[in-house]
Amino acid sequence: MSQKVIKLLDLCCKAGGCSMGYHKAALDLGYKIEITGIDIEPQANYPFEFVQADAVEFLKSNWQDYTHLHASPPCQEYSVSTAHLRQKVKIYRDNLDELRELMQKTGLPGVIENVPNAPLRPDIVLRGDMFGLKVLRKRHFELVNWWAMNPVMPKKNGSVAEGDYVSVYGKCGIKKSGKGKAVQPKFKKRTIKETWKYAMGIDWITRDEELAEAIPPEYTRFIGREFFRTS
Numbered sequence: 001m002s003q004k005v006i007k008l009l010d011l012c013c014k015a016g017g018c019s020m021g022y023h024k025a026a027l028d029l030g031y032k033i034e035i036t037g038i039d040i041e042p043q044a045n046y047p048f049e050f051v052q053a054d055a056v057e058f059l060k061s062n063w064q065d066y067t068h069l070h071a072s073p074p075c076q077e078y079s080v081s082t083a084h085l086r087q088k089v090k091i092y093r094d095n096l097d098e099l100r101e102l103m104q105k106t107g108l109p110g111v112i113e114n115v116p117n118a119p120l121r122p123d124i125v126l127r128g129d130m131f132g133l134k135v136l137r138k139r140h141f142e143l144v145n146w147w148a149m150n151p152v153m154p155k156k157n158g159s160v161a162e163g164d165y166v167s168v169y170g171k172c173g174i175k176k177s178g179k180g181k182a183v184q185p186k187f188k189k190r191t192i193k194e195t196w197k198y199a200m201g202i203d204w205i206t207r208d209e210e211l212a213e214a215i216p217p218e219y220t221r222f223i224g225r226e227f228f229r230t231s
C-alpha cells in the first residue's frame with residue numbers, strides 16, 4: 001500500500017506552533033507530510049517551508065496545491081491578554097471571516113484556531129492540562145468541511161496563582177497574580193524562557209513574542225491525527 005501524503009498549508013503560521021503539531025501527528029500515523037507556512041511577517045524560526053505573503057491572497061491563488069488547510073488568524077482583537085493594548089491605539093487586521101469563507105469554498109478539509117472570545121464555532125476546545133502541559137491556554141478550533149468529536153474537558157486541577165501553571169503572553173517574565181504578587185511556578189527552570197518553553201512543550205522557538213503567540217504543538221498533534229486519518 002502506498003504511503004498517504006499530506007500537503008498542509010498553515011496560514012498565519014508565525015514560528016510554527018501549529019505546524020509542528022501537525023508534523024508530529026503525521027509521523028504518529030506513518031504518513032508523509034509537506035508543510036508550507038504563510039505569514040505576512042518574515043519568520044526566521046519557522047521550521048518548515050515558508051512564504052511571506054498575505055494569507056487571503058495566497059490561499060486564493062494556491063489552494064489547489066494542498067490537501068489540508070489550517071489558519072490561525074491574528075487574535076489580538078479578541079484576546080483578553082491584549083485588551084489593555086487595544087484600549088490604547090493598536091489596531092489589528094482581522095481576516096477571520098474572509099479566510100473562513102475562502103476555506104469553505106475550496107472544499108478542502110480545514111481547521112481554524114483562535115482564542116475563546118473570537119467569533120469561531122468551538123467544534124474542538126483544548127486546554128494545556130489535557131496534555132500534561134504547564135500552560136492552560138484554552139483555544140477554540142472550528143472544523144471546515146470535515147467533522148470530529150470534541151473531547152471532554154476535565155475539571156481543572158491547580159492554578160496559575162498557586163504556581164501549577166504559567167501564563168505565557170507579552171514579554172518573557174513571571175506574571176503577577178490578581179493580587180499583584182509575582183507567582184513563581186513550581187516547575188521553574190534555569191531561566192524564565194526555559195520555563196515558558198517547557199510549559200508549552202516547545203523547543204525550537206527562541207523569541208518571546210513567538211512563544212507568546214504560539215499554540216502548544218500537542219493541540220494540533222491531537223487534532224491532526226483525526227484530521228489526516230479521516231479526510
Ligand SMILES: C[S@@+](CC[C@H](N)C(=O)[O-])C[C@H]1O[C@@H](n2cnc3c(N)ncnc32)[C@H](O)[C@@H]1O
Nearest residue numbers: 012013014016017018039040054055072214215
Ligand atoms: C497568533 S499568530 C499565529 C501563531 C501560530 N499559529 C503558532 O502556533 O505559532 C498570528 C500570525 O498571523 C500573522 N498575520 C497577520 N495578518 C496576516 C495576513 N494578512 N496574512 C498572513 N499572516 C498574517 C501575524 O504576523 C502572526 O504571525
